[in-house]
Amino acid sequence: MRLALFNKGRLGLVDGDDIVDVTDQLAPSPSSPSGALQQYIERVERDGAPQIDLAVGTRLPLAEVALEAPLPRPGKIVGAPVNYLDHKAEMEYTTSIADLGVFLKANSSVIGPGQDIVLPYSDKRTDQEGELGVVIGRTAAKVSADDALDHVFGYTCVLDITVRSGEDRSTRKSFDTFTPIGPWVVSADEIPDPDALELRCDVAGETRQRTNTADLIFGVRQLIAYTSSVMTLHPGDVIATGTPAGVGPLKHGDHVVVDIERVGRLEVGVDGSRATAYEQRPGR
Incomplete structure (x- = not known):
């Protein structure tokens, strides 16, 4: 459902x-x-x-x-950095999720379908990252990969928006509006294998990202097992499973679409009308 x-x-x-x-x-x-x-x-x-x-x-x-947004304030949003090999090559990273672990995003960054991603800076690149989202349904602590899917309530589309600046990942990815989620959550019984889903992300009518979740470095089962070995996962927590190659800058007026097989189609806008210079940020 x-x-x-x-x-x-x-x-x-x-x-x-x-x-x-x-x-x-x-x-x-x-x-x-x-x-x-x-x-x-x-x-x-x-x-x-x-x-x-x-x-x-x-x-x-x-x-x-x-x-x-189907989950407007999840208890936790867990991100999986560099979880596709093609994205690792694209960004010229020497590490992947196996080395980096996971990170947290602020739950205040969530928006829903039809809302706008608000660009904070006029002179720093802000990228789209289309991802499969996993919604936890049962408390999970140190679960095995074999048992991991028993702890999933369902799946959704996620955009992990990212400023390309020097701060920690959790800062660069936690601005208000930086985690669009939706348009709904599909129950786990309708997705027999989350590691076999086609994913596409379009920006301004052009396809930037196209992949299959079979290409994840840590698949959904392994990702849940790893994350639950670090932190207890609670019902309603969301795991963003990582993004493939094709990330790119957003600009004012863009229309962003994430379409995931059997899951749904999430559409949001981009508002850059209030962006300011990076040097004007508080604390500078």
């Missing part, structure tokens, strides 16, 4: 060209900044998955609703 947030925090199940409001069935408690889908994921871990009656909720055309 495909679960999305829409129309100011309502939880919907996407059914063909429609979306059915299942908020009252799946997340009836008062809303919180983490969102109704987060509440549902936690409920599934605690009590198991409830039955869903699509005849009960209001049905609306999907094209007529405003989709939002």
Whole structure:
């Protein structure tokens, strides 16, 4: 199933060209900044998955609703640096995820479909990085690769936006709006093998990135196993699995699309109207 947030925090199940409001069935408690889908994921871990009656909720055309980030404030966003060999070659890195480990992004950097990536600097390159996102469904601590997928709730599209400057990765990737997520989360049962998905990222109508997740250095199972050996993963945490070759600069007015087989299509804009010179940053 495909679960999305829409129309100011309502939880919907996407059914063909429609979306059915299942908020009252799946997340009836008062809303919180983490969102109704987060509440549902936690409920599934605690009590198991409830039955869903699509005849009960209001049905609306999907094209007529405003989709939002399905997880507007995840507990953690974990990034996998240099997790495709072609990206390693492109950026002339001598190291990969096997040497670097993972990093964290601020959860305040999340935006949803149709929103804008806001460029912070007018004179520093800011790149797009299209990635498969893994949403954790069960608490995971030191899990094996063989058991890793048992801890996955589902999958989504992620853009890991990055300023090419000298700061630590977590700084360069944590600006507000730098983690578009969506348009929904597809439950794990619909993705038998997350390491066999076609991924494409287009910017301004041109394809910049095209890959298959089979080319990941650490596949999804290994990535979960490695990450959970470092930090406990909780329901609703998001792992961005890494980006392939083809990253490039964004400019004001660009339209960015990430399309992942069986997962979905995430579309956002780019706003550079408020960008300032790098030398004007606070603390300089």
